[in-house]
Amino acid sequence: MSIAIQLENVSKRYRAGRSRTVVDLVASSLNDLRGKSATVHSANRGTVDATIHALRDVSFEVPTGAGLGIIGRNGAGKTTLLKLISRVTWPTSGKVRVAGRAVSLIELGAGFHPELTGRENVYLGAGLFGLTRTDIDRQFDAIVEFADVARLIDTPMKRYSSGLYARLGFSVAMHSRPDIVLVDEVLAVGDAAFRRRAMEALRQLIEQGKTVLFISHDMWNVRRLCSQILWMEDGRVRASGPAGEIAERYMSEVNVEALSANATALQSHRGGTGEVRFASVELHRADGAAAGIFAPGDTVLVRAAYRAGVSVERPVFQVAVVDVDTGIVVSTASTAAGDVPAVIQGDGVIECRLERIPLRPRQYVLRLSITDPFQLASYDVVTAGPRFAVSGQGTGVDSLADEQDGLVSIPFQFTHHDGDRA
């Protein structure tokens, strides 16, 4: 098995902030004269000789033809890795070795000029990737077709929408005969249809034996594209290995942190008229233990404390599970007789039990509201309520395939019959 990318004890340091100017020098020496500490000044201005260790002693190898996902928090060093591999920047120490052409999609269409037409920009952009005119001539139709911009190809790109801009940028990069493609969160732009095609194109590249490095916060996409994941943290490799396993560990850690940060906090995104307000919201398991992470099929107990400033007749409590990307997954309301007293006033607690949630592993938020009997006017709406996550542990999600796409899982079974349509 040949190696496409090899990093050997790579470290990268940056000087933080802007470099010192004469004004800084004068100001800090004046401060010194007056006996003030210069660090106060530098902290305020966010500068002066602070060093950022973007990467510390990173070593790894990527075999040719692999899809490697790179995950981690912002500032973990993911983009620096890609910049080193694409030679945009150089390591402070260590070796970065690459076999073949590495094309980086850190920003789509970075080399385009808005005054030039799409056609001219294709030549300009592909030229930045090292292609000659004859190369581009040969690929031109394919580039235009993939980006679906034939109609506007002779229009200056300043008239393009940002999605179209990105599409042409992606298409040019894809057609520049790369051996290695470096993708950094760029698929966030563009519409859903294009995102799908872009993912498909990347997958085909891997099938053709090309190497793809994919940075994304979307674990779903990372796992669909990549068999291996590299988890970066504070400029170091925190873990690497099979995609399913690493993504799982990462998600549960991120979730635990996110949840501990805002377990009972209600976001300030409040609506409603305010006669009744939620005071706190907690999530529990069926056995009553507070929790933020659930497995598919678990029962979730939502316990919300409220305070009614005035007496309110026949209120309705609503609890909805919301997927951040797609919207409401399921919505519930306390409309059955006996759910809620006819009149509430003062403090109280409402519980909603979501039985055996059929949700796929993902992060969700709760949206809670209190409305009038007709569910028309709201007393209180917490639009981005507490988060919780469904984790895939023990459910065999390592083999994520297309048929497992979506938010909910239901039992299903296929049966095959021979012969004509029945």
Add this chain to the structure above:
Amino acid sequence: MASLTDQPERMSLAAYWELLMNLTRREIKGRYSQSFFGAGWAVAQPLATMGVFTLVFARLGQMPSDGAPYPLFAYAALVPWFFFSNSVASGTMSLITYRNIVTKTYFPREIVPLAQIGSRLVDLAAASGLYVLLMIYYRVGLGPWGALVPVFLLLLVLFTVGVALATSAMNVFYRDVNPVVQIGLQLWLYLTPVAYPLSVVPDQYRLFFLLNPLTGVVEGLRAVLVFGREPEWAVVGISSALIAAIFVGALVLFKRTDKYFADVI
């Protein structure tokens, strides 16, 4: 399959040339698109300056022009001057202007300032066209020494490339370079024999003028183009040596530092 290497992929010469041409075209189009007068502005700048110089230096200041019509005399030097000055002015800022692609993709960095110079070559060609018309108007022919014009243009381009490479690279690290360059260029015009011939410079200042590589270029170009006579070889020799040294020095400086551009821009 290519083997592992810690060096950047070498761009083929054809791809390098085409990228340079494409960026040059992008520069030209960006500068003159949606402008009614278009590339005419490339001619307007030396032409207007020629008019002012003729009024101030020739009419008011009685500046000698060694027997040639003063407007022609001044214009022949203003065209190369503005090529140099505009190239260096925009070249110095070019890596900053192009920070978007410098920090996002790898390609040979020197192409960015070179494209600025390439785009100014088009201006130079347009302005030279007007020079031909002026020659016809003043009935000044081109003698056999005119064959040396390309040599001086080459020296001009080499010097411009050298200066622009150095200032663009330094400007990435210290933004003070740009204002120094912009002010310096304004003064440099008057310290170069553009509005006046080198022959009026008193002997005690002559050495200072000879240390300016543009002196040899402008004087030489004017000798073969306007006066149709042999250039002063000593002056040309000194300038050529300086230009060669500056070019090599700037190239080394640029290639030594270009690894760090993306980090500090």
